[in-house]
Amino acid sequence: MGEHRFVVGLRLDDPTVPSTVDVAGYRRAALAAEAAGADFVLVDDGYVAAGRGVGPDPVMLAARLAAATSRIGVVAAAAVTYGEPLLISSGLATLDHLSDGRAGWLVLTAPTAAQAALHGAAPRPERELWDEAGEVVDVVGRLWDSWEDGAVIRDARTGRYLDRRRLHRVDYTGPAFSIAGPSITPRPPQGHPVVAVRADASGSRAVTAHADVLVIAVDPAAPGDAVARRAGQAVAESGRPRHQVRVLGELPAGGTVGAVERLAAAGALDGVIVPAGDDPVAALRAALGSRGAAAPPAGPTLRERLGLPRPANRYATAPPAAP
Amino acid sequence: MSGRQLHLALSAGVGGVHQGAWRRPDSRTEQWGTPELVIALAQETEAAKFDAFFLSDISAPNRALTRVQAPYLYFEPLTAAVAIARATSHIGVIATASTTFHEPYNLARQVATLDHLSGGRAGWNAVTSSVGEQNFGRRPWPDHAGRYERAAEFLDVVEQLWDSWEQDAVRHDRAAGVFADIDKIHPIDHAGTHFAVAGPLNVRRTPQGRPVIVQAGSSPAGRDLAARHASMVFTAQRELAEAQQFYRDLKSRARGHGRPDTDVAILPGVSPIIGDSAADAEEIRESLLDLVDQPTATARLADQLGGIDLSDIGFNEPIPVERLPAAGDIERRRSRFQIFADLAREERWTVRQLVGLEVASYGHWRLVGTAEQVAAELERWFLARGADGFVLMPPYQGALTRFYQWVVPLLQDRGIFRREYEGRTLRDHLGVSYPANRWAS
Numbered sequence: 015m016g017e018h019r020f021v022v023g024l025r026l027d028d029p030t031v032p033s034t035v036d037v038a039g040y041r042r043a044a045l046a047a048e049a050a051g052a053d054f055v056l057v058d059d060g061y062v063a064a065g066r067g068v069g070p071d072p073v074m075l076a077a078r079l080a081a082a083t084s085r086i087g088v089v090a091a092a093a094v095t096y097g098e099p100l101l102i103s104s105g106l107a108t109l110d111h112l113s114d115g116r117a118g119w120l121v122l123t124a125p126t127a128a129q130a131a132l133h134g135a136a137p138r139p140e141r142e143l144w145d146e147a148g149e150v151v152d153v154v155g156r157l158w159d160s161w162e163d164g165a166v167i168r169d170a171r172t173g174r175y176l177d178r179r180r181l182h183r184v185d186y187t188g189p190a191f192s193i194a195g196p197s198i199t200p201r202p203p204q205g206h207p208v209v210a211v212r213a214d215a216s217g218s219r220a221v222t223a224h225a226d227v228l229v230i231a232v233d234p235a236a237p238g239d240a241v242a243r244r245a246g247q248a249v250a251e252s253g254r255p256r257h258q259v260r261v262l263g264e265l266p267a268g269g270t271v272g273a274v275e276r277l278a279a280a281g282a283l284d285g286v287i288v289p290a291g292d293d294p295v296a297a298l299r300a301a302l303g304s305r306g307a308a309a310p311p312a313g314p315t316l317r318e319r320l321g322l323p324r325p326a327n328r329y330a331t332a333p334p335a336a337p
Numbered sequence: 338m339s340g341r342q343l344h345l346a347l348s349a350g351v352g353g354v355h356q357g358a359w360r361r362p363d364s365r366t367e368q369w370g371t372p373e374l375v376i377a378l379a380q381e382t383e384a385a386k387f388d389a390f391f392l393s394d395i396s397a398p399n400r401a402l403t404r405v406q407a408p409y410l411y412f413e414p415l416t417a418a419v420a421i422a423r424a425t426s427h428i429g430v431i432a433t434a435s436t437t438f439h440e441p442y443n444l445a446r447q448v449a450t451l452d453h454l455s456g457g458r459a460g461w462n463a464v465t466s467s468v469g470e471q472n473f474g475r476r477p478w479p480d481h482a483g484r485y486e487r488a489a490e491f492l493d494v495v496e497q498l499w500d501s502w503e504q505d506a507v508r509h510d511r512a513a514g515v516f517a518d519i520d521k522i523h524p525i526d527h528a529g530t531h532f533a534v535a536g537p538l539n540v541r542r543t544p545q546g547r548p549v550i551v552q553a554g555s556s557p558a559g560r561d562l563a564a565r566h567a568s569m570v571f572t573a574q575r576e577l578a579e580a581q582q583f584y585r586d587l588k589s590r591a592r593g594h595g596r597p598d599t600d601v602a603i604l605p606g607v608s609p610i611i612g613d614s615a616a617d618a619e620e621i622r623e624s625l626l627d628l629v630d631q632p633t634a635t636a637r638l639a640d641q642l643g644g645i646d647l648s649d650i651g652f653n654e655p656i657p658v659e660r661l662p663a664a665g666d667i668e669r670r671r672s673r674f675q676i677f678a679d680l681a682r683e684e685r686w687t688v689r690q691l692v693g694l695e696v697a698s699y700g701h702w703r704l705v706g707t708a709e710q711v712a713a714e715l716e717r718w719f720l721a722r723g724a725d726g727f728v729l730m731p732p733y734q735g736a737l738t739r740f741y742q743w744v745v746p747l748l749q750d751r752g753i754f755r756r757e758y759e760g761r762t763l764r765d766h767l768g769v770s771y772p773a774n775r776w777a778s
């Protein structure tokens with residue numbers, strides 16, 4: 015590892031960031047993170063995090079933060095268990111359009127009995143939820159591809175608004191749901207918003223197989239080589255080629271300074287996610303300081319910040335329309 | 338200002354509801370589908386002091402149609418609404434979301450989030466949807482009655498969730514370490530036919546108490562839903578007499594549910610073509626029609642008429658009415674079907690005439706004339722209680738600009754439309770009351 019920029023993200027779900035839609039608090043943290051040079055903010059889901067259960071809709075809050083900022087990535091958690099794939103895909107595609115390609119998605123399941131009770135469902139084994147999540151992530155990717163780049167041609171002379179051959183049905187039928195497509199939203203600027211998942215959850219393999227970013231929990235006291243081993247293991251389990259994924263270590267609150275320095279120096283990770291804590295700027299300063307003089311990102315999108323390619327469109331077959 | 342005031346909302350399509358709109362030279366079509374254009378439209382609409390900016394939802398694009406016609410809107414409405422709220426300060430922001438395809442807990446949370454992020458300007462257009470089932474395959478698609486049954490329980494659950502935090506539940510007591518008074522946060526323990534939802538919501542009570550519920554769907558089942566829950570109704574009405582009948586019916590249903598009828602604002606859609614002169618307006622109308630692809634337009638009409646075959650009928654011939662299904666057999670847009678079927682049956686409209694109505698405004702009221710004529714007609718409907726206001730559905734971009742620059746000042750001069758915002762929330766603009774929390778003692 016270490017061939018890429020060491021990536022630093024700030025997680026905004028910390029209880030000290032007021033969690034009942036104090037927009038100003040979130041916005042201040044995001045602006046501070048952007049000014050400090052962080053690569054993204056992560057709006058986690060209080061509805062899913064154990065022990066809390068208060069919080070605005072993360073994708074919508076991320077849209078608000080995207081509007082307040084201009085460079086930093088905005089990653090929103092969205093749970094798939096009780097969500098509709100089409101709505102998840104169009105919501106995140108909209109976030110990517112609104113932010114000019116700065117959007118990311120942290121895929122979550124909603125495994126607790128308390129969450130099930132909000133949706134009239136019986137709790138299900140986590141493994142089953144992750145399998146279903148894998149299905150959803152796969153289909154969401156197809157929906158993002160269902161409009162080819164440049165499908166909208168707007169030829170006023172001939173009256174052709176769209177090249178219909180470049181709009182595709184996805185025609186998916188699986189155990190949990192079926193969906194015909196195409197999406198209601200054109201392909202996002204990044205092709206696909208960045209897809210991230212916490213790789214430690216048992217059963218998450220179904221999702222890591224589709225993810226761009228694997229997040230692993232990091233014990234700040236752990237030696238660098240142990241973290242590197244765990245990172246390698248996460249990549250191996252995902253089945254993804256190493257160069258196509260980034261592994262980020264998620265640090266618990268407190269005591270991040272030394273840990274980040276050590277991890278960055280050991281080259282064990284592609285980056286870290288630090289919790290905002292009481293003082294987001296201090297949390298970031300430590301993390302950013304330890305990445306040294308980072309090369310500037312290759313471009314303004316979150317993918318470019320992460321050094322990830324823009325994915326090819328699986329449906330791109332039609333040659334460009336004749337004018 | 339005094340007296341009853343007109344309420345205006347803009348239905349924000351990408352750039353005009355007329356099928357031919359995008360082909361006009363002034364259409365800005367290259368920008369359609371960019372967030373910048375939608376945001377600029379919202380800002381122009383706020384400058385015109387409208388009550389609300391309205392985002393519809395399409396659930397599924399029509400591939401055959403989009404070849405020749407711009408999709409109405411590209412974005413997921415709730416997420417787009419956040420960007421619009423941030424770029425404006427007074428205007429209400431209404432996002433459409435389907436009770437057939439969403440989950441009540443998630444949706445209650447999303448709309449509450451919008452109300453917080455907008456400082457009390459959120460509205461939710463609760464529709465039952467007439468298309469899109471192919472994209473929501475977790476459950477079987479209910480029929481017209483079944484969709485409204487689900488909608489009724491859906492709205493009941495959402496309102497309970499919005500009430501689940503009392504106004505003063507959050508204490509912010511730093512010294513005592515008490516964030517919220519949990520005795521004032523209530524589970525809802527709803528167990529019904531369609532939903533079982535424990536609650537409480539994970540978002541505190543919103544600035545408007547409850548965000549505004551808007552309803553669009555005009556069959557009797559739709560009206561009843563509106564009468565119980567909606568503060569604003571969006572409807573398609575073509576004639577004043579029919580509009581008055583709808584208006585009286587809905588207001589009396591609202592009273593029947595124990596609500597003052599001033600708590601439900603009724604806004605028919607209107608699609609005005611505004612000319613320098615009456616002749617100029619006619620000319621614009623004709624030129625728009627010339628830009629429409631005829632086969633696609635006829636297919637749209639056939640669809641609106643319940644999917645009947647029109648392939649053997651000439652463009653200038655009337656509709657063979659014996660082919661029309663009964664309204665009760667229409668499972669999709671039943672109330673809209675009624676508008677087209679009535680014109681075919683009672684007024685013997687030709688394919689050409691009906692296609693003209695469909696491509697211009699989807700069956701909504703069309704107005705063609707000078708700014709003075711348009712303002713006078715709107716006032717006439719308003720004073721005759723055919724409407725409390727209108728949802729403006731501009732046929733093309735230029736019509737919108739003319740409405741703002743020419744028609745709005747005339748309405749203001751007539752003393753029926755605000756010159757400045759007087760309140761901060763969408764409820765304030767609509768003049769509807771703030772609901773009491775069912776838990777408040």
Ligand SMILES: Cc1cc2nc3c(=O)[nH]c(=O)nc-3n(C[C@H](O)[C@H](O)[C@H](O)COP(=O)(O)O)c2cc1C
Nearest residue numbers: 393394464465466467553554555556559571671672
């Ligand atoms: C004025 C108006 C606007 C509507 N807008 C939408 C919309 O944006 N999205 C949607 O899915 N359905 C929309 N609908 C459709 C309704 O959801 C409903 O499915 C349809 O009108 C059939 O119900 P009805 O027979 O009661 O009118 C709209 C209906 C009306 C009357």
